[in-house]
Amino acid sequence: MGVRYALGALGVAMMGLGGVLTLRTGTAGEVVLWLAGAIVLHDGLIAPLVLGAGPLLAALPARGTVRGGLIVAGALTLVALPLMLRPGSAPNPTVLPLDYVRNWLVLIGVVAVGTGALLGVRRLARRRPSQRRLSQRRRS
Template sequence: MSAVRWVLGCLGVLVGAYGAWLALTRQDLVQLAEVALWLAAAVAVHDVLVAGTVVGATLVGRRALPRPWHAPATLGLVVWGSVSVMAVPVLGRFGARTDNPTLLDRPYLATWLALTLLTLAAIGVAGLVRSRRTEA
């Protein structure tokens, strides 16, 4: 098992180094600065918005939900929050252009709502299964 992890780790480092080399050799300084800004903003959004919301909701959920529901609710919130943050550009239709109707031509809101309902259903099923296991 340890050898597999080591090989996968080395492979990941090599792929990352190749990507960094491509970025540094094929982009100008302005593009690299924009990438750095985007990465910093992504970390800030995750750490402040997603992680903060998950921690806060988890603390509230621990008081409001029975113990067997804690893990499913937290996991569901992490999945839903991460996907929701990633969906912001398409839900906001950023980049849509009137001269090209093929851009952003999918029902993104309906898809996001379907994911939200599926996540809630998964939380419900997992919570019920865990509740029944603790009763037995």
């Protein structure tokens, strides 16, 4: 119980430090704008997509594997999205020299292929024991 209170107090202290540093640097308006954008993005796009995908996934026999693939794809998207949506070009061309949209698409494809391969391997693993039982019944 004491550890929980200590970690809670540390978290509150770190939030206070973040608030003080934000006010000192004069970026409070940008932080508020970013937080408002995050709320709109979450409530207007991410939450409806997740709620809509729920009933569709419930009908799948391998919903856990598909859900895992979607979580990985979503995490990759959250990491890559700020770099993909960055307006204009960087002042220093060596800072962000990569084609982030192409690389994100490649990674999403890798996740999709990996998820499909895992589903295939699991399906084959489930079939084999039943085929063994069937061949044993034929022998006896």
